[in-house]
Every structure is written in C-alpha cells, then in structure tokens.
Amino acid sequence: MKLLTxxxxxSHVRGVxxxxxxxxxxxxxxxxxxxxxxxxxxxxxxxxxEWAALLEAADTLHLVEVPKEPIEGYEHNEKFLxxxxxxxxxxxxxxxxxxxxxxGRLFPITRGIPNMLLNxxxxxx
Amino acid sequence: MAxxxxxxxxxxxxxxEHLEFRLPEIKSLLSLFGGQFTSSQETYGKSPxxxxxxxxxxxxxxxxxxxxxAKSIFELWGHGKSPEELYSSxxxxxxxxxxxxxxxxxxxxxxxxxxxxxxxxxxKVKRIDALEFLPFEGKVNLKKPQHIFSVLEDxxxxxxxxxxxxxxxxxxxxxxDGQRELIESYSVKKRHFIGNTSMDxxxxxxxxxxxKVKANxxxxxxxxxxxxxxxxxxHFGAYVYGTDIDYNTVHGLGKASRxxxxxxxxxxxxxxxxxxxxxxxxxxDVLVSDASxxxxxxxxxxxVIITDPPYGIRESTRRxxxxxxxxxxxxxxxxxxxxxxxxxxxSDMFFDLLNFAAETLVLGGRLVYWxxxxxxxxxxxxxxxxxxxxxxxxxxxxxxxxxxxxLITMEKVKKFENRDQYSHLLSDHFLPYQGHNSFREKYFxxxxxxxxxxxxxxxx
Numbered sequence: 001m002k003l004l005t006x007x008x009x010x011s012h013v014r015g016v017x018x019x020x021x022x023x024x025x026x027x028x029x030x031x032x033x034x035x036x037x038x039x040x041x042x043x044x045x046x047x048x049x050e051w052a053a054l055l056e057a058a059d060t061l062h063l064v065e066v067p068k069e070p071i072e073g074y075e076h077n078e079k080f081l082x083x084x085x086x087x088x089x090x091x092x093x094x095x096x097x098x099x100x101x102x103x104g105r106l107f108p109i110t111r112g113i114p115n116m117l118l119n120x121x122x123x124x125x
Numbered sequence: 126m127a128x129x130x131x132x133x134x135x136x137x138x139x140x141x142e143h144l145e146f147r148l149p150e151i152k153s154l155l156s157l158f159g160g161q162f163t164s165s166q167e168t169y170g171k172s173p174x175x176x177x178x179x180x181x182x183x184x185x186x187x188x189x190x191x192x193x194x195a196k197s198i199f200e201l202w203g204h205g206k207s208p209e210e211l212y213s214s215x216x217x218x219x220x221x222x223x224x225x226x227x228x229x230x231x232x233x234x235x236x237x238x239x240x241x242x243x244x245x246x247x248x249k250v251k252r253i254d255a256l257e258f259l260p261f262e263g264k265v266n267l268k269k270p271q272h273i274f275s276v277l278e279d280x281x282x283x284x285x286x287x288x289x290x291x292x293x294x295x296x297x298x299x300x301x302d303g304q305r306e307l308i309e310s311y312s313v314k315k316r317h318f319i320g321n322t323s324m325d326x327x328x329x330x331x332x333x334x335x336x337k338v339k340a341n342x343x344x345x346x347x348x349x350x351x352x353x354x355x356x357x358x359x360h361f362g363a364y365v366y367g368t369d370i371d372y373n374t375v376h377g378l379g380k381a382s383r384x385x386x387x388x389x390x391x392x393x394x395x396x397x398x399x400x401x402x403x404x405x406x407x408x409x410d411v412l413v414s415d416a417s418x419x420x421x422x423x424x425x426x427x428x429v430i431i432t433d434p435p436y437g438i439r440e441s442t443r444r445x446x447x448x449x450x451x452x453x454x455x456x457x458x459x460x461x462x463x464x465x466x467x468x469x470x471x472s473d474m475f476f477d478l479l480n481f482a483a484e485t486l487v488l489g490g491r492l493v494y495w496x497x498x499x500x501x502x503x504x505x506x507x508x509x510x511x512x513x514x515x516x517x518x519x520x521x522x523x524x525x526x527x528x529x530x531x532l533i534t535m536e537k538v539k540k541f542e543n544r545d546q547y548s549h550l551l552s553d554h555f556l557p558y559q560g561h562n563s564f565r566e567k568y569f570x571x572x573x574x575x576x577x578x579x580x581x582x583x584x585x
Contacts, residue, residue: 005366005410010422021422036406041341041364048426089409113375115413116368116420 001096001109004088006057007050009114011100011107013122019102022053025060027096027109035089042085043075049088058087132163133222134201135185136297137175138277140194140305143331144171147194149518149534150334155179157337158187171282173240174293176201182300189301191361193330196305199275199297208255211294215259223260226298232266234273236299241280242287252276256296273299304330311356311402318377318398320351324433328522328532329357332431335518335534336493338363342428343409345485347416347478350374352395354431359399359407363429367395368414375413417477425487425541434474436497436530475509479535483513486537491517496531503529513539 011020051069058066066087067080074080098107098114105122108115139147148169152162164177173196179185182200189198202223203214226233235256237249244252256276263272275298278291311326313319324332332354338344340362346354349367351374359365369375377394399408414420416434475496482492492514498507498521508519514535523529 001410005412008422008424008426009412009420012418012420018423038341038406044341048424050422111376113411113413115372117370117372117413117415118418 001093001112001114002089003054003057003091004045007054009098011102011105013100013103013105013118016100016102020100022050022056022101023098023107024101025057025093025096025098027061027093029095030061031092031094033090033092037082037085039078039081042081042088045088046070046074046084054087061091063087063091132178132180135177135179136199136201136295137177137195138197139173139175140196141173143194143327145520146331146532149520150192150194150331151188153335153337154188154191155184157339158184160184174277174279174295186301189303191334192303193305193307193327195303197302198300200300201295201297204293204295206293207290208294211296212258215296220260226272227261227263229262231263231272232270233261233263234265234267234270236273236275238275239278239280241282241284275299307360313353316398317401318351318394320374323351324353329353332493332532333357333361335532336429336431336491338429343426344429344431345427346432347430347481348432348434349395349411352398354433355395356398356402356404358429358431359404360402364407364409366409367411368416370413370415372413375411417474419481421485425485427485428487428490429493430482430486431493433495434478479509479511479514482535483511483537483541488537488540490537492535494533496533498529498531500527500529508533513537513541
C-alpha cells in the first residue's frame with residue numbers, strides 16, 4: 001500500500017463519519033519500490049493530499065526528507081516533486097494494519113493489499 | 126451548424142464491429158483533443174465511411190492514436206457516386222492544398238481499396254491511370270513513399286448482392302491508422318491473469334475512450350476483478366486503483382479460470398498483468414473492499430470511474446451487511462448461500478455506484494459502466510440517473526435472445542451536495558429500477574423456459 005492511498009482512505013465503521021480519517025498506520029514490513037518519476041502526475045496529486053495525515057504516516061514509518069507543506073511554484077520544482085514522488089509512490093507497506101481512530105477497529109494489510117471489509121454488525125446503514 | 130470552411134474534411138474508415146459504440150467513441154475522443162464532432166453526413170449507422178470536419182491535422186492524428194473503432198483516416202480530396210463525379214470533385218479541390226504533397230522532391234504511391242468486391246490487378250491499374258490529370262510531380266515509390274494516396278470504392282454491405290458499379294468512391298491522402306492492433310496485443314488469450322468475466326480487450330479500450338481517460342488521470346474500478354479495464358486505462362497513461370469484494374481475486378489466489386489449469390500461479394494478480402504489458406508504473410493500489418461501503422474519504426480525486434459490475438449471473442452480486450437488512454421477497458440465489466454476504470439488489474448497486482461517482486469524480490469526470498438489461502422490458506427510463514451526472518451515451522451489446530447489456534457513459538456536471546442522495550425518492554424513475562432487481566430472475570427464467578422447451582421437443 002502506498003502512502004498516497006493511505007491518504008485517501010477512511011474508516012467506514014458505523015457512526016464514525018468524517019472522524020474515521022486518517023487511519024492510523026502501523027507497519028511490520030515496508031519496502032522501497034522504485035517507480036518511474038513523472039513530474040506531471042506528482043504535481044497533479046499535490047492539491048489532493050491531506051498534508052497532516054501524510055506527515056503522520058511518514059513519521060510512523062520513520063521517513064526522512066518529507067516536505068512539511070507544498071512550496072510555492074512546486075509544479076516546476078523538481079527537487080520538491082522528486083521528494084513527494086518518493087514519499088507518495090515509492091514507499092510500499094507490505095504488512096501492517098490501518099486503525100480506525102474513532103472505534104479502534106483494525107484493517108489488515110497483507111501482501112501490500114489492505115482489507116477494508118467489515119463484519120455484519122459493524123456496517124454503516 | 127455548418128463547420129467553418131477553413132476546416133478540412135476527413136474520411137474515417139471504420140471497423141465493422143461494435144457498431145453502436147463507434148460514434149460515442151469518436152465523439153469522446155474529439156472532445157478530449159479539443160475538437161468536436163462536426164459533420165454534414167446524415168447517418169453513421171452501419172456504414173464504414175464517415176466524413177467529418179476536423180479543425181487540424183494534429184487533432185486528427187491524436188484521434189487515431191486512441192481509437193480502436195476506426196481503422197484509418199484520410200484527408201478527403203474528393204468523392205462521388207461515380208468515377209466522373211469523383212474526378213469532378215477532385216478538380217474542385219483547391220490546388221494549393223494539393224501541391225505540398227505532390228511536388229517534385231516528394232515520393233508517393235496510390236492504393237486502391239475496394240469494399241465488398243475484389244478487383245483484378247488490371248482493373249486497379251486502370252483506376253490509377255485515370256487519375257493522371259492530378260498534378261503529381263513527385264516520383265512513385267512503392268516501398269517507402271512519403272505520401273500515400275488512397276482510392277476507396279464502396280460496394281455496399283451485402284456480400285450476397287454486390288453491385289456492378291460502386292455506390293461511392295472516395296479519394297484521400299492517408300494520414301494515420303487507428304489502434305486496432307491493441308486488440309490482438311492485449312488479447313485476453315495471452316494475458317497472464319484472467320477471471321471468468323474478464324473484459325474483451327477491444328471493449329476495454331472502447332470503455333477507456335468513452336471515459337476520456339488521459340495521461341496522468343486517476344482511474345478507479347470498484348469491481349476490478351482481474352483488472353482488464355485498468356490495463357486499458359494504464360495503456361493510455363492513467364494511474365489506476367481497483368477494489369473488489371473477493372479476497373482471492375484481488376490477491377491472485379484460488380482456482381484458475383483457464384481451462385486445463387487448476388490453481389493460479391505466482392504471476393497471476395493485477396499488478397502482474399500490468400507488468401506483462403510494461404505498465405507497472407501506473408499501478409497505484411488494489412484493495413479488498415465492498416463497493417457498497419466504500420472506504421474513500423470525502424473529496425473529488427477520481428478522474429474516471431470505469432467498471433463492469435456483477436450482473437449476478439456468472440459472478441454473484443454480494444455485499445456485506447446485517448441479517449436484519451434482508452427484505453421480504455428476496456430472490457433465491459442459484460449458487461449456494463454465502464454466509465457473510467447477502468444478495469445485493471442490482472438497483473441498489475447502480476444507485477450506490479452513481480452516488481459514489483457523483484461524490485468522488487472531479488467535475489467533468491466520467492463514469493462508464495455496463496448495465497444488464499432484460500430486452501423485452503427495456504425502456505430508456507430504466508437507465509439510472511443522478512442529478513449530478515449527465516447521460517452521454519448508451520450503447521447496446523446483445524448477450525442472448527432476451528438479454529443485453531448497455532454501456533452507459535455519464536459525465537459529472539454538477540458539484541455533489543448531500544441532499545442529492547435522496548432526490549431519487551422523489552422521482553418516477555425509481556419505480557422502473559425494480560426491473561434491475563429481477564434481471565437475474567428473468568435471465569434464468571429465459572434459460573429454464575428454453576430448457577423446458579428443448580426437453581419437450583426431444584420427447585416428441
């Protein structure tokens with residue numbers, strides 16, 4: 001699971017609503033996965049990122065050199081975009097959990113794939 | 126509205142399959158490249174010859190880099206219903222437009238294409254000779270000419286009734302071919318990871334084109350299966366997300382769908398499929414998730430949602446939910462009961478899908494999905510609607526004598542506000558939705574009737 005994905009996921013446990021974001025990340029196996037750098041794509045993602053959640057996740061994974069916020073003129077700043085590219089797309093959580101901050105419910109990540117299925121009782125109507 | 130006379134006319138030679146899907150594909154692609162569909166031609170129905178006006182050759186070339194419905198495009202220099210009409214039309218084509226491709230330093234060749242008829246070499250040469258009046262100054266080069274000119278003769282569509290003379294003749298400068306070779310190179314037959322309902326390659330590219338997928342988009346498939354639609358989108362440069370409720374499919378585990386193969390191998394998952402085509406960099410993530418209970422946070426971040434939801438026939442329609450939710454009169458599932466999930470009413474599924482699209486698509490983004498239909502009862506009113514989504518196209522593909530599926534394309538034209546979720550309750554449209562609930566029932570009723578009929582006739 002990439003950190004870009006983590007940034008877009010939220011808990012949908014019954015009654016939790018917007019307080020289900022961001023999910024608390026815990027990782028037991030992480031891999032750095034080189035991905036071809038595409039500055040246009042990274043630049044397009046910057047406005048969609050919830051920065052506080054990204055920094056929290058990056059911190060949990062002990063990542064360094066994570067920009068604290070988008071800088072002015074980021075669209076043309078290759079250094080900035082390369083750092084964001086690495087954080088958003090190249091850090092891959094293979095095993096771990098995502099935890100609902102409100103209910104504590106855990107969603108497992110196995111082989112890089114999060115399992116967001118809830119049991120019958122937990123589902124929101 | 127007549128197109129500006131500064132626009133050149135082009136002849137599109139269309140492939141003769143997926144007939145209904147062709148016009149929406151061309152329209153969507155022209156719109157993607159800043160053009161629009163402009164033509165003085167009356168109908169496009171079954172004909173493979175389409176004349177349109179396009180603002181620039183660049184747009185025409187971009188169109189061909191995407192289309193799987195069109196074989197080739199030509200800059201149209203003349204046409205008519207007889208050779209005389211063609212020659213007269215050619216004489217009226219502005220010489221200054223011809224000259225750049227005919228000057229003495231250039232090389233060229235002329236090809237004769239006939240449709241629904243075969244000509245002898247002698248007949249072809251006669252036709253080329255008849256064009257001597259054109260101001261060709263360059264040298265003929267049959268192997269690697271700079272410019273290729275084509276004469277296209279239309280002998281109709283009925284192979285049992287071939288006219289003596291062509292119905293239409295066109296002359297044009299060949300510009301580019303379409304992407305029909307993708308159908309073979311991405312064929313499901315060669316793909317590493319397939320499922321029972323993997324989408325035919327040609328249709329998956331058509332869907333991506335209807336959706337106006339472009340490079341650097343984020344495309345999402347909520348019923349991703351083995352990822353065929355993501356492959357097509359990634360081929361066009363989009364980054365892709367997928368979810369599916371089936372754990373084994375998402376992880377690439379369990380029984381294989383290929384004949385003679387028992388279990389899936391390590392190379393069989395969505396990421397591996399993308400890798401097979403050199404598209405791994407476009408893989409974002411896949412998740413095990415229930416499309417009726419999405420885990421995405423509030424916001425608009427999908428550019429296109431392309432999907433083939435389960436119809437409840439070959440793959441079961443499921444969702445997670447509490448036992449209390451089971452309504453009265455739920456139809457019986459032919460498959461054995463799955464403990465955790467209850468049968469997902471098809472109309473709920475489409476309603477959820479449209480709502481999800483309205484919430485998470487960027488403004489101007491598109492939703493492309495298949496809608497199963499019981500043909501004897503189909504009316505246009507049955508197509509699900511949403512106040513935020515405008516219907517762009519609705520194309521039918523027959524599945525059996527009484528069922529078909531329709532490829533629905535919708536575009537988000539209005540920002541989503543919470544109250545939009547409930548508008549459907551106020552509308553008459555809600556009632557026909559019931560038809561989708563019993564699609565599965567009707568599908569099987571057709572099958573059981575036929576089996577009963579066959580048994581009866583074999584007993585007689």
